[in-house]
């Protein structure tokens with residue numbers, strides 16, 4: 001893991017949704033497709049994060065943040081979403097992984113994924129699924145981390161500033177002998 005980085009599971013806490021909203025606005029305005037159109041206002045981003053943290057408190061998901069150990073600045077985040085159908089209790093989705101633009105390529109994304117995969121394994125999840133924009137940095141990232149690529153769904157979503165893009169679906173089987181990649 002990157003030196004000086006703290007990764008922790010979070011629930012509702014004063015000011016947290018607002019700090020996460022700032023990161024989300026930065027990521028969307030930077031052109032990444034994470035479910036929102038540009039321009040994304042701080043208010044819309046805040047409403048999203050308040051919903052997420054409340055949902056986490058209800059046990060529907062686990063939210064992780066990566067913070068600078070010294071300043072407490074949020075550098076990244078990721079979520080584990082629990083699959084609802086009763087025949088998929090062993091499965092979960094990974095969602096909304098994002099790292100501050102100025103903090104990329106320092107192993108923070110890999111550290112967040114390692115934390116999420118470890119936590120998922122601990123609570124008995126054995127299959128993780130995610131999808132990401134085809135041709136994006138994130139697609140290269142998940143491939144590098146050893147996720148299995150299923151294929152591409154064309155024209156899946158709009159990019160933040162318009163234009164359709166495909167999504168690439170990945171999965172990962174978890175077992176104690178298949179630990180996530182540790183970086184640095």
Ligand SMILES: CC(C)(COP(=O)(O)OP(=O)(O)OC[C@H]1O[C@@H](n2cnc3c(N)ncnc32)[C@H](O)[C@@H]1OP(=O)(O)O)[C@@H](O)C(=O)NCCC(=O)NCCS
Pocket residue numbers: 027032033034096097098099100103104105106107108109110111130131132133136137138140141142144145183
């Ligand atoms: C995808 C993302 C989370 C990666 O975070 P990161 O902290 O920069 O990733 P890491 O530093 O842990 O990268 C691990 C490895 O992945 C690969 N990788 C990461 N970013 C890459 C890029 N832009 N180009 C090529 N390979 C890349 C590299 O192999 C890297 O190892 P290296 O730096 O030693 O070469 C980040 O780019 C991001 O937030 N993107 C915007 C939001 C997004 O698309 N999220 C995914 C939603 S599904």
